[in-house]
Amino acid sequence: MSLESFLLMRHELLLIAIALIVLIAEIAMHDKEKKGLIPFVIILFAIHTFVGFLPEKTGNLFGEMFRSSQLTLLMKNILNIGVLIVLIQSAEWLKKPENKEKISEFFIILFSTLIGMYFMISAGHFVMFFIGIETATIPLAVLAAYEKSKNKSAEAGVKLVLMAALSTGISLYGVSMIYGTSGTLYFSELTKLFASSPLQTLGFIFFFSGMAFKISIVPFHFWTPDVYEGAPINVTSYLSVISKGAAVFIFTIVLFTVFSKIISLWQDVIYVSSVLTMTLANLFAIRQKNLKRFLAFSSIAQAGFIFLGIIGGSTLGMASVIYFVLIYIFSNLGAFGVISIISNKTGKENMDDYDGLYKTNPKLSLAMMLSLFSLAGIPPVAGFFGKFFLFTAAAQQGFYLLVFIGVLNTIISLYYYLLIVKAMFINKNDNPIAYFKSDNYSKVSLIMCIGGMVITGFASVIFEYIKNLSFGV
Amino acid sequence: MDILTLFVIIPTLTIIGILFTKNNKQARVVAAVGMSIQLINAVNLIFSYISLRKSGDTAEFVFRKSYVWFESLNIQYAIGVDGIAVAMIALTAIIIFTGIFASWEVTELSREFFISLILLSTGVFGFFISLDLFTMFLFYEIAVIPMYLLIGIWGSGPKEYSAMKLTLMLMGGSALLLVGLIGIYFSSAGVSGVLSWDLSVISKINIPIEAQRIFFPLTFIGFGALGALFPFHTWSPDGHASAPTAVSMLHAGVLMKLGGYGAFRVAMFLMPQAAQEQAWIFLLLTGISVVYGAFGAIMQKDLKYINAYSSVSHCGLVLFGLLMMNKTAMDGAILQMISHGIMTALFFGLIGMIYGRTHTRLINEMGGLMKVMPFLSVCYVIGGLASLGLPGLSGFVAEMTIFVGAFQHADLFHRVMTIMAISAIVITAVYILRVVGILLFGPIRNPEFNHLTDGKWHERLTTITLISAIAGIGLAPFWLSNIIQESLTPIVERLAAFVH
Numbered sequence: 001m002s003l004e005s006f007l008l009m010r011h012e013l014l015l016i017a018i019a020l021i022v023l024i025a026e027i028a029m030h031d032k033e034k035k036g037l038i039p040f041v042i043i044l045f046a047i048h049t050f051v052g053f054l055p056e057k058t059g060n061l062f063g064e065m066f067r068s069s070q071l072t073l074l075m076k077n078i079l080n081i082g083v084l085i086v087l088i089q090s091a092e093w094l095k096k097p098e099n100k101e102k103i104s105e106f107f108i109i110l111f112s113t114l115i116g117m118y119f120m121i122s123a124g125h126f127v128m129f130f131i132g133i134e135t136a137t138i139p140l141a142v143l144a145a146y147e148k149s150k151n152k153s154a155e156a157g158v159k160l161v162l163m164a165a166l167s168t169g170i171s172l173y174g175v176s177m178i179y180g181t182s183g184t185l186y187f188s189e190l191t192k193l194f195a196s197s198p199l200q201t202l203g204f205i206f207f208f209s210g211m212a213f214k215i216s217i218v219p220f221h222f223w224t225p226d227v228y229e230g231a232p233i234n235v236t237s238y239l240s241v242i243s244k245g246a247a248v249f250i251f252t253i254v255l256f257t258v259f260s261k262i263i264s265l266w267q268d269v270i271y272v273s274s275v276l277t278m279t280l281a282n283l284f285a286i287r288q289k290n291l292k293r294f295l296a297f298s299s300i301a302q303a304g305f306i307f308l309g310i311i312g313g314s315t316l317g318m319a320s321v322i323y324f325v326l327i328y329i330f331s332n333l334g335a336f337g338v339i340s341i342i343s344n345k346t347g348k349e350n351m352d353d354y355d356g357l358y359k360t361n362p363k364l365s366l367a368m369m370l371s372l373f374s375l376a377g378i379p380p381v382a383g384f385f386g387k388f389f390l391f392t393a394a395a396q397q398g399f400y401l402l403v404f405i406g407v408l409n410t411i412i413s414l415y416y417y418l419l420i421v422k423a424m425f426i427n428k429n430d431n432p433i434a435y436f437k438s439d440n441y442s443k444v445s446l447i448m449c450i451g452g453m454v455i456t457g458f459a460s461v462i463f464e465y466i467k468n469l470s471f472g473v
Numbered sequence: 474m475d476i477l478t479l480f481v482i483i484p485t486l487t488i489i490g491i492l493f494t495k496n497n498k499q500a501r502v503v504a505a506v507g508m509s510i511q512l513i514n515a516v517n518l519i520f521s522y523i524s525l526r527k528s529g530d531t532a533e534f535v536f537r538k539s540y541v542w543f544e545s546l547n548i549q550y551a552i553g554v555d556g557i558a559v560a561m562i563a564l565t566a567i568i569i570f571t572g573i574f575a576s577w578e579v580t581e582l583s584r585e586f587f588i589s590l591i592l593l594s595t596g597v598f599g600f601f602i603s604l605d606l607f608t609m610f611l612f613y614e615i616a617v618i619p620m621y622l623l624i625g626i627w628g629s630g631p632k633e634y635s636a637m638k639l640t641l642m643l644m645g646g647s648a649l650l651l652v653g654l655i656g657i658y659f660s661s662a663g664v665s666g667v668l669s670w671d672l673s674v675i676s677k678i679n680i681p682i683e684a685q686r687i688f689f690p691l692t693f694i695g696f697g698a699l700g701a702l703f704p705f706h707t708w709s710p711d712g713h714a715s716a717p718t719a720v721s722m723l724h725a726g727v728l729m730k731l732g733g734y735g736a737f738r739v740a741m742f743l744m745p746q747a748a749q750e751q752a753w754i755f756l757l758l759t760g761i762s763v764v765y766g767a768f769g770a771i772m773q774k775d776l777k778y779i780n781a782y783s784s785v786s787h788c789g790l791v792l793f794g795l796l797m798m799n800k801t802a803m804d805g806a807i808l809q810m811i812s813h814g815i816m817t818a819l820f821f822g823l824i825g826m827i828y829g830r831t832h833t834r835l836i837n838e839m840g841g842l843m844k845v846m847p848f849l850s851v852c853y854v855i856g857g858l859a860s861l862g863l864p865g866l867s868g869f870v871a872e873m874t875i876f877v878g879a880f881q882h883a884d885l886f887h888r889v890m891t892i893m894a895i896s897a898i899v900i901t902a903v904y905i906l907r908v909v910g911i912l913l914f915g916p917i918r919n920p921e922f923n924h925l926t927d928g929k930w931h932e933r934l935t936t937i938t939l940i941s942a943i944a945g946i947g948l949a950p951f952w953l954s955n956i957i958q959e960s961l962t963p964i965v966e967r968l969a970a971f972v973h
Contacts, residue, residue: 316545379614388607388651392546395655400687403655407648414644418621418637426625426633460543467545 008059008068011052011076012118018044019111026104038091041107045087049080060124064186067124071469075121075249075322082242082329083114085448089337090234091441092344098149106146109139110238117246121253126175126185129250130168136246137164137214140239144231156230163213163223171210177203187258194261204259208269214247216300217307218277228296233343236292237336240299245325248306252321256313260473263313270311271402277304278409286416289351291339294416295332298375301413302328308406309390312397313473319466320389326462327374327386330452334371337449338364341442346433351420356429364438365424367446372417374453377410382457389463475538476518477552477602480562483511484595488588497583501573504587508570508594515566522559523956533963534604534673542608551605551671556960557807558601560953561727561734564811565601568726568818569594571938572719574931575822578829579627579717586627589619590719597727606654606670606739610647613735616728617643620712620720628715635708635715642708643699650695650735656688657743675743676967682746689747692740693755700732701788702755703762710769713781718825721777725784726818730810733791737803741795742964746971752796753886759796760890762789767900771907776824776834779908780817783860786897787813793894794875797887798968800961802878805871807957812859812867812946819856819939823849826932830925836908841917848928850913852936857905859943862898867946872898 007013022041029037058068087107094103116135123129138161145157179185181200182193194200212220228236259266278301285297309321341364343349358365374383387410391403438446456462487507494500525535534553542548554562572590579586596616603609617640624636654670661669663678680688698705709729713721741748766786773779787809794806826849827842828834843850859866862873879891917923928936946953 319545373618378618379611384611384614389546391651392655392658395652395659400652400656404648404652407651408645411641411644411648415637415641418640421621422625422633422637425622426636460548464544 004057005059005061008057008061009066010056011073012115014048014051015111015115015118018048019108019115022104022107022111037103038094041104042084042087042091045080045084049077049084052077052080062128064188065125065128066119066122067187068122071253071471072122074466074469075246076118078322078326078329079114079117079242079246081326081452082245082333083110083238085329085333085337085445086110086234086238086242088441088445088448089237089333089340092439093232093234093340096344098147102146106143109142112139113137113143114242117242120250121246123250124187126179126187129254130172130175132250133171133214133247134164134168136243137168140164140235140243143235143238144227146232146235150230152230153232154230156227159223159230160227163227167210167213167220169210170213171207174203174206174208174210177206187254190258191260194258196262196265201262201265204262204266205269207254208266211247211251212273215244215251215303215306217273217303218280218300221277221281221300224300225293225296228299229290229292233292233336233340236296237333237340240295240336241329241332244299244303245329248303248321248325252310252318255310256318256471256473260313263473267311267313270307271399274304274307274311274402275405277301277307278406279304282409282412282416285413286419288416291349291351291354291420294351294420295335295339298413298416299332301409302332302375304409305387305390305406308394308399308402311399311402312393314393314396315467315470315472316389316396317393318470318472319463320386320393322466322470323456323463324386324390326466327382327453327456330449330456331371331374331381331383334367334446334449334453335375337442337446338368338371341438341446342433345436348433351423353433354420354423355427356432357424360432360435367450368424369421370450370453372420376414376417378414380457381453382455383453385457385463475536475552476514476521477536477538477554479514480511480598480602481595483507483514484591484598487591488595491584491588491591494584497580500584500587501577501579504573504591507591508566508573512566512570515563518554518559519563519956522554522556526556526959533960537604539604539671546607547667547669548607549605549671550608552602552608553604553673554602556956556958557734557738560807560811560956561601561730562598564730564814565594565597565727567938567942568722568814571818571822571935572722574935575722575825576717576719577931582626586623586717589623590723593619593623593720593723594727597723597731600731601734604672606657606672606675609672609735609739610651610654613650613731614647616731617647620716620724623720624712624716627717627720629717630715631711632715635711639708639712642705646695646698646705648695649691649698653688653692653695654739656684656691657739660684660688672738672743676963679746680744685744685747686750689740689744689751690754692744693736693748696732696735696740697755697758697792698732700729700736700792701762701766701785702732702792703758703765703789706762706766706785706789709785710778710781713784713821714775714777718821718828721780721821721825722818725781725821726814729784729788730791730814733788733795733806733810736792737795737806737964741798741968745967748968749798749971752798756793756796756887756890759789759793760893762786763793763894763897764900767897767904770904771900774835774837776827776836776908776912777821779836779904780820780824783820783901783904784813784817786901787817787860790872790875790894790897793890794878797875797879797882798965799878799881800958800965801881802875803961803965804954804958805874805876805878807961808867808874808946808950808954809871811953812871812943815939815942815946816856816859816868819852819936819943820860822932822935822939823853823856826928827853831919831922836911838919839912839922840915840919841913842922843913844917845922845925846927848933849936852928852940853913854909855940855943857909859947861902861905865944865947867943867950870947870950
């Protein structure tokens with residue numbers, strides 16, 4: 001294998017190099033405070049993100065187990081942007097005394113999961129897919145249990161590890177059935193060979209169930225609220241946005257290629273799961289008071305909306321899914337960013353504590369409001385465009401009733417997002433959270449999120465670029 | 474810079490200007506200056522439009538510009554106006570102008586108040602200038618959200634409840650609308666096979682009738698929820714009553730007309746066949762709106778609720794006229810949109826001024842205000858007479874035209890509905906005269922009101938502007954009617970082609 005083809009894995013190699021550099025850098029740093037480590041890592045990753053956008057050759061490696069195409073490069077770049085924002089947001093939390101000894105471990109484990117996601121997205125073979133998904137999920141359990149002093153954190157870690165093991169086990173079972181009936185695990189060969197025999201259909205169902213755990217689809221979502229609530233906020237934002245986004249990407253690719261022959265079957269499955277997910281998650285979200293649980297249910301509902309884009313199996317569908325994940329990254333990280341700033345400063349995570357926030361911290365309230373509006377799909381922020389194109393993609397294939405249910409769920413979701421807006425702007429509070437200046441890292445991350453939300457909608461080049469790279473069934 | 478995009482740019486610049494102000498007084502001055510410029514722009518548009526038509530331009534929409542936005546979906550930033558849109562833009566400009574002056578005394582968070590108010594108007598202006606369905610919907614949604622903050626923060630009474638109810642119900646309407654618009658898009662292939670969001674393109678092709686039958690009710694109800702179509706009007710009484718003055722003026726005056734405008738521009742214009750087929754259902758509903766709104770107003774004791782139900786009734790009359798689908802009735806409906814828009818803005822403005830002095834809105838706690846505040850009281854009487862359709866004021870012209878047009882349908886159903894709607898005039902007279910009698914005439918019930926001040930300069934500016942408009946349209950309606958009528962021709966022709 002020549003060096004040229006090895007360099008097709010530029011993203012992965014660069015990230016592995018960065019992870020090793022971080023490991024050595026920490027040992028090399030003399031001062032006990034290790035003050036320079038966090039900005040050093042952030043700068044390294046920013047360089048990695050930037051390099052990712054430079055033109056790169058595409059091709060297949062390891063006999064088609066690893067497939068690199070413009071589409072997968074785009075997906076990896078989108079994830080990079082999200083991870084960069086997560087890293088910037090974690091800076092303040094990592095500086096806390098209880099986390100001081102574990103700074104480089106956090107970064108290394110995070111990068112390991114990201115490398116796993118890269119391999120997962122570029123997979124051309126089910127074994128590579130399995131390696132990727134395991135690498136992407138298991139270390140997350142360590143991150144979820146990072147706050148050793150809290151019971152809920154440990155609970156989150158255990159639940160995550162159990163969920164990961166169970167879901168990949170089920171997926172693998174399904175994959176084994178597919179192997180048994182077709183004799184190959186390569187995606188490209190399976191696309192032609194898939195015959196929709198009963199055993200293969202069963203294989204698909206198991207595979208779907210395993211993936212549904214990762215994407216948090218009802219009824220496989222029960223781990224999500226507890227893990228999101230227990231894990232540290234920055235890990236939660238990473239989980240809700242990057243982990244889910246990567247899973248959605250590879251799920252879409254696999255559905256549109258490997259399972260393209262049984263499209264009518266999986267359309268039914270996605271129809272039902274989408275309706276269940278949107279509706280149940282929205283209804284549960286209304287009652288939540290803890291903001292992390294609240295955003296957990298909101299994330300589950302957003303996954304239901306993403307399925308609306310997948311169901312058509314069209315180019316527009318894949319484009320709208322990728323576009324929506326990008327916008328979802330900005331919106332969710334914006335909301336989590338505000339919650340993380342306030343939690344780091346005051347330790348308060350309940351909706352009632354946010355009463356009257358506008359009077360004391362107007363800029364934070366505005367940032368939160370914009371993020372919530374983007375999640376709800378209200379113009380002029382990008383969430384409107386994302387949701388609109390998802391609905392259009394579903395309607396293109398005639399699923400009008402599903403679109404109708406989707407818009408009804410948008411209204412229900414608007415209700416609970418407005419509850420937070422109401423708390424910040426309208427409710428009176430004798431004891432609001434006092435005014436404080438946020439640190440620079442948080443400011444930068446929020447500016448990136450808000451900039452992303454505003455620009456991604458109006459700048460149509462982004463959507464057009466994504467659409468050019470997408471493909472349908 | 475084309476004249477139409479200016480309508481969106483001027484408010485945006487005003488908002489940016491307000492962001493730089495330091496206190497309340499500066500903010501309101503910036504807002505007033507900005508919206509005065511907008512009013513001048515609107516007057517300029519009217520004159521430009523009239524001269525363009527006089528010089529022989531007979532295109533359906535003028536001042537057109539079109540920029541490709543999302544190429545793969547054929548979404549464009551396409552703008553253009555016809556006479557009806559020009560009239561609506563003028564209405565909005567007048568009402569936001571007077572609304573700023575009616576809110577001169579807002580002190581709490583007033584920068585945010587003016588920003589939200591002007592943002593609301595930006596959405597409305599953008600809606601009226603757009604010809605592309607996606608862009609229209611985008612602006613329509615921008616117009617809905619500031620309402621929540623405006624009512625929830627600066628409102629009175631059960632404001633959180635009213636704000637949430639209003640926002641969710643209007644979003645419900647826009648949800649139906651969204652499905653309808655996407656449906657229209659995917660049915661717009663026509664002969665050329667190219668899907669389009671552009672109104673002027675879609676209006677030239679025939680959407681398949683099966684698609685029309687589904688998407689017409691969705692679109693009509695979607696817009697109708699905003700235009701107070703029974704039974705989707707329930708957000709209106711609480712919403713208007715809890716909202717601050719300028720917000721009620723803008724909402725009842727303009728936003729509800731947006732519903733009527735959308736109903737005929739999108740629903741009826743693009744899907745005329747289904748419109749003819751299903752008109753009778755919606756005629757029933759609007760007939761009920763008209764009468765129910767009027768009866769509802771009789772029962773109320775709170776000034777704002779009376780006016781809110783009255784708005785339901787008059788906006789129902791707009792939809793009623795539109796559904797008659799002949800030139801006269803539709804001309805009357807659009808006149809009613811403008812006439813009632815100005816009138817209800819006047820009412821809500823006055824109620825706000827009275828409430829600011831007496832701190833009560835219950836009519837039986839006030840009385841004899843004519844002796845204490847003669848200027849404001851006379852304005853209120855004029856507004857009331859316009860509302861019940863006194864000749865010489867705009868209400869008469871509009872209602873008369875609607876009923877003449879409605880009566881042109883000779884069949885029993887239409888005649889019965891028309892008679893039902895006309896009876897609402899009498900009921901309107903009941904509640905208007907009752908309120909005027911108790912509130913303005915008679916003994917002064919509360920002696921503390923003896924030393925209340927009359928209208929200040931900004932209040933006089935608001936009321937005089939609006940009354941001039943009402944009287945202008947009432948005494949010389951032809952200038953407005955001419956602008957509207959020639960633009961109605963394509964729509965009426967399309968509808969006439971599918972007479973049931």
